[in-house]
Amino acid sequence: MIKLNINNEFSRLREVVLGTAKSNGPIPLLKDAYDPKSAEHIKAGTYPKDEDMVAEMDAVAAVFEKYNVKVYRPKQIENYNQIFSRDIAFVIGDKLIKANILPDREKEIEAIHHVINQINPENIIQFSEDVHVEGGDVMPYGDYIFVGTYYGDDYASYITARTNMQAVEALQDLFPNKKVKSFSLNKSNTIAEDNALHLDCCFQPIGKGKCIIHKEGFTEIAEYKWLVDFFGNENCFHINKREMYHMNSNIFSISEDVIISEKNFTRLNTWLRSQGFIVEEVPYAEISKQEGLLRCTTMPLIRD
Template sequence: MKLNIKNETSRLKAVILGTAESVGEIPSIQDAYDPKSVQHIKAGTYPKESDMVMEMEAVDAVFKKYDVKVYRPKVIKNYNQIFSRDIAFVIEDKLIKANILPDREREYEAIDHVLDEIGEENIIILPEECHVEGGDVMPWNNYIFIGTYSGDDYSNYITARTNMDAVIAIQELFPHKIVKSFELRKSNTDPKENALHLDCCFQPIGKDKAILHKNGFLVEKEYEWLLNFFGKENVFEITKDEMYNMNSNVFSISEDVIISEKNFTRLNTWLRENGFIVEEVPYAEIAKQEGLLRCSTLPLIRK
């Protein structure tokens, strides 16, 4: 398999879609990875496996409609494998293994059938000190946008997933790209004040547009840089509640086609008004774990 990812929106040809099969019991509060999951565990509204399986099958059906080759992880019994973007990401013709939370290592092993097709020579494993997850990394033509957190209290945040060591390592791997990092707002307790990954508060769409949430960025100048880069008229600004519901975490099949959650009424209306075809799917249950469509997909080839 020849990998090819240069941006977020070129026509998708092959993707790894996570799986909700055999996700296991509802986790304890101590075992949850993010504040939104904790909120739903406490409220007794944590998503059911059957609902999440149905939501992911709806996405699979959209991929098949557009003739996209879909790979799925091998199912590990009683193990959450929904968020395939966390475990690896592709830039150009290289797959970079994410340095994820240690107890999620088996998720990466469950895609070994795909890794075999890619070949060892095209897989990069970063040094141990480089923490990074795919939700923080966005190739955008000449740029690579990366969400990070560089505070001295980094280790106190289970929600801080990508550090500056990883930003520097990626710049060294792709010296011909402009690597632009963004400091994200982190909270272990309040999901409305937490940008778990860059794609929780920003995502490029189409050729020149973007979805953006100001409060997800710790440094206002960095948010303003994105606003100016895409142009105010090309940016859809989402509210705190819309960020909480993961409105920026849609997924592009092409420059014209976007998979979005069916309840994102304001966003989906704007997308259609701007010429996009919107494929609506139910994904509100999966969203309860602070991840949505981009989080559960790992693009391998775009043309």
């Protein structure tokens, strides 16, 4: 049995699901793109190739092996995008919550049944259909659960709005002893630099009381300021629009001290090392063309 345990983003990782890019399928038609960044690369003819993304994910798997982390991979479905395992489910405490994701992606959860079958069925949660939630928007942080959402009445018009206020309420009901704090994110169906697809595209807590944050990802300045006050401005690494576009906040912590980051994030990686972190650099620029990075491709199951 897998005894789930996740209470933050950075305690020592023991077991994780890492997506796969082995048979990602043909380049999508422009009308089928899920986000503006993918659309940009479809138009430009620079959409990532499977073999390049497989090599990138293998580099991450090698880092996990180095730190003795048990890695589960999805069963391969031919011609199907299974890269972003964080979207399909996420763990808080000892509960695995299945995401109500875009209907086109339902097969993804079936491909990790060999993992889910090792979890106590009482700890597997599926919200009702009106509750939209994806793991990239949900971050446990001790007594808090931070949740990215979108407050606008035009929620339904954004393919990039993935977590609704019903999810915020459902999480609060499921975890009555935690404070669920929601943040409204800026969304764009057409301009990647203006689109915070998930909360982890513009914010992530890391070890040592630090975080990475992008002010323009938030629709409510008061909510952005709340986070800066909560962590303390001196503990926040502020990223600009271009860094947000390249997904600088979407790194992944193996422990309080060890972070996997993209090798091109020069400014961020320099800062992380100056703060005492060990930075394991990997190539992930091809994966990022689909508007996701290291946190999106991993779904932690057990942290100490």
